[in-house]
Amino acid sequence: MPSEKIQRAAVVGAGAWGTTFAQVLCDAGLEVLLWGRDPKLIETINEVHTSKYLSGIVLPENLRATSDISQVLEFSPQMLVVAIPSSAIEQALLPLAGQVSKLEIVSLVKGLKNGHFMSELIAHTLQVPQANVTVISGPNLAGEIAARQPAATVVANQEIERAQRVAEACDAGYFRPYISTDVIGCEIGGVAKNVIALAVGAATGMGLGKNTQSTLITRGLAEITRLGLALGANGETFLGLAGIGDLTTTCSSQLSRNFTFGENIGKGLSVQQALGASRGVAEGVNSCDHVLALAKENGVDMPITEAVVDVVHNNHSAAQMGERLLGRPRKMDGVEIQLA
Ligand SMILES: NC(=O)C1=CN([C@@H]2O[C@H](COP(=O)(O)OP(=O)(O)OC[C@H]3O[C@@H](n4cnc5c(N)ncnc54)[C@H](O)[C@@H]3O)[C@@H](O)[C@H]2O)C=CC1
Numbered sequence: 381m382p383s384e385k386i387q388r389a390a391v392v393g394a395g396a397w398g399t400t401f402a403q404v405l406c407d408a409g410l411e412v413l414l415w416g417r418d419p420k421l422i423e424t425i426n427e428v429h430t431s432k433y434l435s436g437i438v439l440p441e442n443l444r445a446t447s448d449i450s451q452v453l454e455f456s457p458q459m460l461v462v463a464i465p466s467s468a469i470e471q472a473l474l475p476l477a478g479q480v481s482k483l484e485i486v487s488l489v490k491g492l493k494n495g496h497f498m499s500e501l502i503a504h505t506l507q508v509p510q511a512n513v514t515v516i517s518g519p520n521l522a523g524e525i526a527a528r529q530p531a532a533t534v535v536a537n538q539e540i541e542r543a544q545r546v547a548e549a550c551d552a553g554y555f556r557p558y559i560s561t562d563v564i565g566c567e568i569g570g571v572a573k574n575v576i577a578l579a580v581g582a583a584t585g586m587g588l589g590k591n592t593q594s595t596l597i598t599r600g601l602a603e604i605t606r607l608g609l610a611l612g613a614n615g616e617t618f619l620g621l622a623g624i625g626d627l628t629t630t631c632s633s634q635l636s637r638n639f640t641f642g643e644n645i646g647k648g649l650s651v652q653q654a655l656g657a658s659r660g661v662a663e664g665v666n667s668c669d670h671v672l673a674l675a676k677e678n679g680v681d682m683p684i685t686e687a688v689v690d691v692v693h694n695n696h697s698a699a700q701m702g703e704r705l706l707g708r709p710r711k712m713d714g715v716e717i718q719l720a
């Protein structure tokens with residue numbers, strides 16, 4: 381593994397988070413090339429230094445963008461950051477497959493597909509060892525970070541030196557990276573909190589208040605932690621930035637696409653209408669059934685996730701979701717881990 385300081389990075393995906401993260405890297409002193417598939421969007425970033433994904437933000441003048449994927453390799457980056465929605469990873473990364481094994485790869489993606497977390501899917505698609513892929517996850521709403529509001533995140537790799545190297549590259553002062561070796565814990569935190577945010581959003585859309593929201597957040601953390609422990613994650617991760625930190629942020633902000641998707645369902649919109657109204661990808665919609673399937677495979681009870689799956693896939697209303705969760709048998713407080 382190379383140990384020199386990372387000075388050049390390419391970011392693949394010019395949506396809200398990819399563009400914001402590209403700005404973070406510019407602010408951290410790197411030379412950055414941002415790739416996006418839409419030539420019009422790229423032209424605006426290069427010429428006017430704005431993006432439709434980040435209203436009110438003026439992007440750094442030294443942030444260069446391209447819609448030509450071949451330029452990503454010509455740029456000779458030491459780090460390749462992936463910020464594509466989980467549903468499009470394979471399609472977007474295929475042109476780079478087999479050509480990036482010497483680079484640090486970074487996943488910003490919060491998703492799960494057929495039992496595979498994004499670090500696995502990205503490594504598989506790019507044909508690199510999974511240890512090359514570092515995961516970044518935390519309470520990181522793009523709009524706030526683009527405005528350079530202080531925030532922290534977790535940079536996770538099983539090889540701590542890789543996590544350190546990537547953390548150094550994205551330390552922009554206002555954006556403070558913490559380091560972890562618990563890759564699976566960070567990925568579970570990132571994907572499962574989106575599903576809980578759909579439920580909290582739905583409750584909010586129905587006009588329900590803080591008690592209901594806190595109940596869902598707390599019991600949501602219990603089921604996320606149960607899944608994490610069953611899959612070998614470190615329980616402490618769920619009490620950190622990539623766990624409770626990201627969960628509370630996503631479950632309480634109008635900037636969150638998952639929360640606002642749920643809120644629209646709570647107000648009576650159909651799934652299709654709520655998708656149409658979304659300002660960007662709501663990963664919880666794509667991944668809720670995959671999270672539930674993984675939980676079932678591992679004998680883990682995730683009642684809120686199960687109720688969300690029925691809303692997204694089986695036409696259940698937000699009111700039905702509430703009735704069903706309240707009608708469950710009485711339980712002990714806490715995480716309730718089933719020890720074998
Ligand atoms: N926005 C945020 O605050 C944060 C987002 N994330 C995660 O980052 C990932 C990306 O999210 P955002 O940038 O916010 O999404 P977004 O919805 O703002 O933008 C997605 C971008 O991907 C592009 N795209 C879609 N399909 C593509 C394809 N087949 N090939 C190439 N480009 C394609 C779209 O054109 C769009 O520019 C998601 O997994 C999300 O959960 C993580 C932390 C914060």
Ligand SMILES: O=C(CO)COP(=O)(O)O
Pocket residue numbers: 490518519520521522574577626629630635636637638639661662663
């Ligand atoms: O992951 C996020 C904040 O950390 C972004 O949340 P949304 O994808 O719901 O906008």
